[in-house]
Structures are given as C-alpha cells and as structure tokens.
Amino acid sequence: MRLAELSRRSGVSPATIKYYLREGLLPAGARVSATQAEYDEEHLRRLRLVRALVQVGRVPVATARRVLAAVDDESAGQFDRLGEVVTALPHGPAPDDDDHATARARETADEVQRRLGWRAVPGNPAHQALVAALAALVRLGYPASVEDVMPYGRVAADIAEHELAVIDEFEASTTQLEAAVALTVLYEPVLLNLRRLAQANEAGRVFRIDAEAGD
Amino acid sequence: MRLAELSRRSGVSPATIKYYLREGLLPAGARVSATQAEYDEEHLRRLRLVRALVQVGRVPVATARRVLAAVDDESAGQFDRLGEVVTALPHGPAPDDDDHATARARETADEVQRRLGWRAVPGNPAHQALVAALAALVRLGYPASVEDVMPYGRVAADIAEHELAVIDEFEASTTQLEAAVALTVLYEPVLLNLRRLAQANEAGRVFRIDAEAGD
DNA sequence: GTCATTGGAGAGTGGCACTATCCAATCATG
DNA sequence: CATGATTGGATAGTGCCACTCTCCAATGAC
Numbered sequence: 001m002r003l004a005e006l007s008r009r010s011g012v013s014p015a016t017i018k019y020y021l022r023e024g025l026l027p028a029g030a031r032v033s034a035t036q037a038e039y040d041e042e043h044l045r046r047l048r049l050v051r052a053l054v055q056v057g058r059v060p061v062a063t064a065r066r067v068l069a070a071v072d073d074e075s076a077g078q079f080d081r082l083g084e085v086v087t088a089l090p091h092g093p094a095p096d097d098d099d100h101a102t103a104r105a106r107e108t109a110d111e112v113q114r115r116l117g118w119r120a121v122p123g124n125p126a127h128q129a130l131v132a133a134l135a136a137l138v139r140l141g142y143p144a145s146v147e148d149v150m151p152y153g154r155v156a157a158d159i160a161e162h163e164l165a166v167i168d169e170f171e172a173s174t175t176q177l178e179a180a181v182a183l184t185v186l187y188e189p190v191l192l193n194l195r196r197l198a199q200a201n202e203a204g205r206v207f208r209i210d211a212e213a214g215d
Numbered sequence: 216m217r218l219a220e221l222s223r224r225s226g227v228s229p230a231t232i233k234y235y236l237r238e239g240l241l242p243a244g245a246r247v248s249a250t251q252a253e254y255d256e257e258h259l260r261r262l263r264l265v266r267a268l269v270q271v272g273r274v275p276v277a278t279a280r281r282v283l284a285a286v287d288d289e290s291a292g293q294f295d296r297l298g299e300v301v302t303a304l305p306h307g308p309a310p311d312d313d314d315h316a317t318a319r320a321r322e323t324a325d326e327v328q329r330r331l332g333w334r335a336v337p338g339n340p341a342h343q344a345l346v347a348a349l350a351a352l353v354r355l356g357y358p359a360s361v362e363d364v365m366p367y368g369r370v371a372a373d374i375a376e377h378e379l380a381v382i383d384e385f386e387a388s389t390t391q392l393e394a395a396v397a398l399t400v401l402y403e404p405v406l407l408n409l410r411r412l413a414q415a416n417e418a419g420r421v422f423r424i425d426a427e428a429g430d
Numbered sequence: 431g432t433c434a435t436t437g438g439a440g441a442g443t444g445g446c447a448c449t450a451t452c453c454a455a456t457c458a459t460g
Numbered sequence: 461c462a463t464g465a466t467t468g469g470a471t472a473g474t475g476c477c478a479c480t481c482t483c484c485a486a487t488g489a490c
Contacts, residue, residue: 002435002436002437003436003437004435004436011311011312013479013480014436014437015479015480015481016478016479016480018437018438018439018480019478019479019480021437021438022438022439029437031437033436033486033487033488034437034485034486034487035435035436035437035438035485035486035487035488036435036436036437036486036487036488037436037437045355048354048355049355051351052351052352052354052355054478055308055351056307056308056347056348056351058307060477060478061477061478061479062477078422079418079419079422079423082418082422086411086414086415086418089411091404091408091411092271092273092404092408093270093271097226112409113412116413118412118413118416119416119419121415124412124415126408126411126412126415127408127412129404129408130404130405130408130409130412132271132404133271133401133402133404133405133408134405136266136267136270136271136401137267137397137401137402137405139263139267140260140263140264140267140397140401142394142397142398142401143381148381149405149409151373151374151377152374152402152405152406152409153409153413155370155373155374155406155409156406156409156410156412156413157413157417158366158370159366159367159370159410159413160410160413160414160416160417161413161417162366163414163417164414164417164418164421166358166363168421179357180414180418182352182355182357183357184411184414186348186351186352186355186357187348187352187367188407188410189306189307189344189345189347189348190345190348190349190352190364190367191367191370191371191406191407191410192307192403192406192407193306193307193341193342193344193345193348194327194345194364194367194368194370194371195371195374195375195403195406196301196304196306196341196399197328197333197339197341197342197345197371198331198333198368198371198372198374198375198376199301199375199378199379199395199399200301200336200339200341201333201334201375202372202375202376202378202379203294203297203301203379203395204294204334206379206383207293207294207297217466217467217468218467218468219466219467228448228449229467229468230448230449230450231447231448231449233449233468233469233470234447234448234449236468236469237469237470244468246468248455248456248457248467249454249455249456249468250454250455250456250457250466250467250468250469251455251456251457251466251467251468252467252468269447275446275447276446276447276448277446
C-alpha cells in the first residue's frame with residue numbers, strides 16, 4: 001500500500017507518518033521506484049504501536065526510537081535487549097540534590113526492595129525516580145516510611161508476576177519484547193486511571209458518610 | 216522573608232518563583248512597601264508542593280493552578296472541592312475516534328467497574344483515559360478483556376481504600392484536600408516505578424531460567 | 431502528452447516551562 | 461542626605477518537542 005493508504009487505515013496524517021519515517025520510528029517502505037514506496041501490514045502494525053506509545057503512553061519520540069531499536073535488534077540476546085528497553089523507557093526525574101530527604105528516601109527504597117527480595121540496582125532509572133518521588137513526599141512531611149511504601153511494593157510484585165506470565169506465553173523473542181513494551185507502557189495508564197476511579201469511589205463513601213454525620 | 220531567601224530555602228530560582236506568582240500557583244507575599252514583599256513559612260510549604268506537583272508529578276502548570284485553587288476554595292464544600300481536584304488532575308488523552316476498539320474498551324471498562332461495585336461515570340476523565348488506553352491495547356491485539364483488567368482493578372481498590380484511610384486522619388478539610396492531592400500525585404510515580412522494578416526483577420527470574428534451560 | 435499524485439527534505443508553528451532583561455522604587459550605608 | 465545595591469513587577473525571549481506546512485522533482489494514470 002502507498003503512504004496515503006497507510007495514513008487512511010491508521011488515522012495518522014501523512015505528514016506525521018513522514019515525520020516518524022524521518023525519525024526512524026518506522027522502517028522505510030520497499031522502494032518501488034524513485035518516488036514511490038510500498039508499505040505492508042507490518043508497517044501498519046508498527047505505526048499503531050508507535051501511536052499507542054507516543055499518545056497513550058506519553059513516550060517521547062526520541063525514546064520510542066531507542067526502545068523500538070532494542071526490540072528489533074536481533075544481534076543481542078533477549079535479556080540484554082529487555083534491559084535496554086526498560087532503561088530506555090521514560091521514568092520520572094532523578095533526584096536533583098542530595099539532601100536529608102533524598103538520603104532518607106534512598107534508605108526507604110532500599111529497605112522496601114530488600115524486604116521484597118529484589119536485587120536493588122542503585123543506578124536503575126526506575127530506582128532513581130522512586131527515590132525522587134519518595135524524597136518529595138518526605139520534604140512535604142507526608143507519610144513515606146517503609147511501612148507506608150510496602151503495600152505498593154507488594155501490589156507491584158503481584159502485578160509484575162502476572163504480567164511476566166502473560167509475556168512468557170508469546171512465542172518469538174521479538175514478539176515477547178514487543179509485548180513487554182506494549183504491556184508495560186499501555187497498562188500503566190490502565191492502572192493509574194483505575195486507581196483514580198477507585199479513589200473517587202472510595203472518597204464518595206468516606207466523605208458522604210462524614211457529611212451525613214454532620215461534617 | 217524576602218523572595219531571595221524563599222528561593223534559597225526552596226532551591227527554586229527567583230525567576231521561577233516570580234513565574235509561579237504570576238501564574239497564580241503561589242499567593243502574593245504581604246506587601247511591606249511598594250517594592251518589597253514578605254513571604255512566610257506557608258509560602259515555602261506551598262512552593263515545595265508546587266515543585267513536587269510540577270516536577271515529580273508532571274502536572275502542567277495551568278492544571279496545578281486549578282487544582283490548588285480548588286484546594287483553597289473555602290466557599291465550596293469538601294466533597295465538591297475534591298470533585299474539582301480529581302477532574303482537574305491530568306489524565307491520559309480521551310479516545311479520539313469511536314471505532315470498534317473503543318466500543319469494546321468501553322464495554323470492558325464498564326463491566327470491570329460494575330464487578331468492583333463502583334458507580335461508572337462515563338464523563339469522568341479518568342474513565343475516558345481508561346477507555347483510550349484499553350482501546351489502544353485492543354487495536355494492537357493484546358489481552359484487554361474483563362478478566363485481564365480485573366486484577367488491576369482489585370489492586371486499585373485495595374490501594375485506594377488504604378489511601379483514603381490515611382487522608383481521613385488529617386484534621387482540617389483544607390489539609391485533607393492537600394493531602395489527597397499530594398498523595399494521589401506523588402504516590403503515582405512510586406507505584407509505577409515499583410512496578411518497573413518488580414518487572415525487572417521478575418524478568419530476571421523468568422528469562423534467566425529460560426536461558427539456562429537453553430533458550 | 432499532460433496533469434494530478436507521490437515521497438522526500440527543510441523550514442515553520444504552537445504550546446509549554448521557564449529565563450533573561452529592564453525599570454522604577456526603595457533600602458542600607460556612609 | 462547622597463548613592464549604589466537590591467527588590468519585585470512586567471515584558472520579551474529561549475529551548476525543547478511534536479508535529480505540520482511548503483516546495484519540488486520524479487512519476488503514474490489517463
């Protein structure tokens with residue numbers, strides 16, 4: 001199919017598809033002549049994945065390129081590619097200054113991971129972002145002790161175990177990696193928005209009861 | 216204290232503090248003369264909250280203004296203010312087109328909420344964002360059935376119940392609302408990054424065993 | 431043969447979170 | 461009281477990012 005049809009079938013504007021081609025998010029089509037290229041179903045699928053990552057998963061375009069390159073890199077082993085993928089995916093900001101709050105947050109993060117039996121990797125961007133978030137809570141005086149964080153850690157462990165089981169069912173290593181990326185990135189907003197809905201629901205219960213009791 | 220000292224104590228540049236004052240994220244200081252203003256500890260605390268929301272929570276500045284205005288609005292009741300806060304907080308994008316995938320996603324979202332005993336509010340931005348994320352999964356052919364999503368819903372319900380209990384322990388309604396905002400926004404990266412760490416840990420177990428077994 | 435279409439390249443746009451520059455009023459100091 | 465530094469407010473500018481617009485030569489369809 002031509003670029004115009006790829007655009008029509010995906011709902012992505014031709015200009016944006018050209019942009020993705022330029023940025024290396026989408027492999028070039030098979031050049032059928034000097035001014036025409038042919039795209040197939042695989043291009044359509046990849047384009048949909050890119051759109052999902054960028055729009056729903058809020059992955060920056062430059063990051064998506066790195067992630068997809070790691071997924072496609074047949075030369076490296078599966079475990080190394082997965083490592084590249086998870087470190088390339090966007091995380092929060094790393095802690096900017098090493099104050100008291102950051103130090104306490106780091107201790108908390110380490111202890112939580114120890115209790116869950118995880119190997120703590122201090123350089124891991126997810127670890128850094130976790131410390132930064134906990135440090136912000138500490139700075140504001142909100143609860144962020146090991147006991148406060150542990151419930152989230154247990155929940156995360158449950159979810160991850162379930163997700164890896166799902167990923168492991170895919171056959172080829174490239175489809176496994178693509179599934180890992182898609183499920184990691186796209187179930188993120190699912191989880192967050194379900195949490196928001198649960199909070200709204202729970203808040204309705206708690207505060208309405210309070211209000212009925214006379215505030 | 217003067218703006219310069221507020222800057223020193225918070226680590227935020229004077230130019231950025233001025234920007235926040237202009238944008239209404241930070242109330243003006245007490246004007247002590249035509250060219251001088253006095254800031255107190257409350258300003259410092261608010262500034263730290265703003266920084267945490269904007270930097271760690273990735274809340275857009277315009278959104279933070281709405282959220283903080285609702286927290287401060289003494290004229291409205293607590294429940295209404297909380298409603299304004301949760302709808303103002305950033306969510307993912309709403310579904311852009313109403314195709315087959317979106318329709319299926321909507322059904323799934325409704326059924327999950329029904330099973331969890333939540334009142335489904337279709338106009339809720341969190342609901343919209345949930346549908347958009349599920350639609351993206353459906354479009355890519357990844358598992359997004361009611362059974363796939365329910366574990367996340369149960370986890371969200373557990374977390375929310377725990378969080379509301381924490382919030383309910385704060386005394387004044389303004390501090391409760393501020394706590395609701397801070398905990399909702401700042402525990403989000405905590406949860407997400409713990410999930411990433413759990414995934415990395417679980418992936419290490421699964422794929423290393425696979426590799427040892429001969430790939 | 432003619433004219434609309436295609437794909438590639440480069441520059442331009444709009445939004446956002448700052449950031450740099452001015453400026454007049456004021457404060458501390460001698 | 462003179463004077464130079466500081467302060468806070470206003471305005472314009474910067475850098476980044478995800479597109480989007482415009483142009484163009486080569487081509488394909490009729």
